[in-house]
Amino acid sequence: MNRSVTLRQIEVFVHVARGGNLTAAAVRLGLSQSAASMSLGELERLLGGPLFHRVGRGLCLNDRGRSLLPSAEAVLLAFRDFSDRAGGEGGLSGDLVVACSTTIANYLFPSCMKAFLEAHRGLSLSLDVGNTEEIAEEVRKGEADLGLVEGDCADQGLVTEKWLRDELLLCASPRHPLVTARSVPLSRLAGETWIFREEGAGTLSTLLKAFAEEDFFPDRILHIGHTEAIKRAVEAGLGVSCLSRFALSRELRSGDLALIDTPFRPHRWFCLIHRRGPRSAALTLLVDWLLDRRSLLT
Incomplete structure (x- = not known):
């Protein structure tokens, strides 16, 4: 590799390769767009040819760029490790x-x-x-x-x-009639409105897998894309939900939500x-x- 290649040029190359966008790479590196563009252009000149295909306003690695990317990433990792260790006895330094x-x-x-x-x-x-x-x-x-x-x-x-290890706990409004019941089976909850996270959420995938193992599925489902919004809906009496014990700790302490006693306690x-x-x-x-x-x- 040409000895005139700089660490900054390698950084620009790697960040553009990861995001396919010069502007975003410049922002992440704290550079102006023109400075990032000049750095990438100079790197391509020093290496004797382009590293990207220009596709509209975006950049896509060509075969040469793809072959060089792992080495460029290794250079940055080695430099970060060097910088971390250079903290000496006073402790490590760096950004994660x-x-x-x-x-x-x-x-x-x-x-x-x-x-x-x-x-x-x-x-x-x-x-x-x-x-x-x-x-x-x-x-x-x-x-x-x-x-x-x-x-x-x-x-x-x-x-x-x-x-x-996390448990998903069945929660409801403190006014829900099943809050005072003992050892409630899932079958008694089939007619309830269940409030779930959106498709793709980890909580939902864990819950659906646990339902399948119990051969159970609710009659009525409502999807809400944020845990805090789900808790407010349950608190208002809109339905029941099954949420992480970490997400429920504050509301359980305050009494805004209550647990339904059930042997159904999926974990992840x-x-x-x-x-x-x-x-x-x-x-x-x-x-x-x-x-x-x-x-x-x-």
Whole structure:
């Protein structure tokens, strides 16, 4: 490789390759669009040819660009690891991007984020929120360093580690007649309106799988795309729902919602996902810290 190639040019190449858009890459790197364009153009000149096809306003890797992308990503990972380790005895330094599923982002990770940053002041964390498929794609492309997901991740290019066991609890308005009943079977709830998350949500996929195992399906279903909105609807008496114990803790303490006593208590695992291969010292520290903290969160 030509010795005049700079780390900044490699950064621009990798970010454009990940997003297919020069403007978005410039914003993420804190550059003007013209500076990013000049950097990419100079890299292509130094390497003796284009790395992208120009498709409308977007950029798509050509075969040469695809062959060089893994090496470019490895260069950035090695540099990040060098920067992390250069923190010396005073601690690591660097920036990590963590992508979380909705339940984890809303009810678990903010407190973890605060505690971690207080303990490791040389590091900074950014938080993205999405569903499991979106997060796996971010991690696979290197747009996020770590994913915390509540759904199954079958991507063979990623490492999945179990983090926290979660239960889905059947909740209703405190005024619902079944709140005072004992050991309510699912069959008594067939005629209730069940309020679910939207298609693709990890909570919904876990719940539907559990229903199938019980040979049960509700007569009436209402989909609402946010857990907080579901809780308000249940509180108002619109129906019943089955939500993460982490999402329900505040309302159960305040009495705004109540649990229905039932043997139906499906569970799932919240998992950590990251790319295979070498990890930076900062990412290793974060993963180990989250695994060590499990007993404080259960």
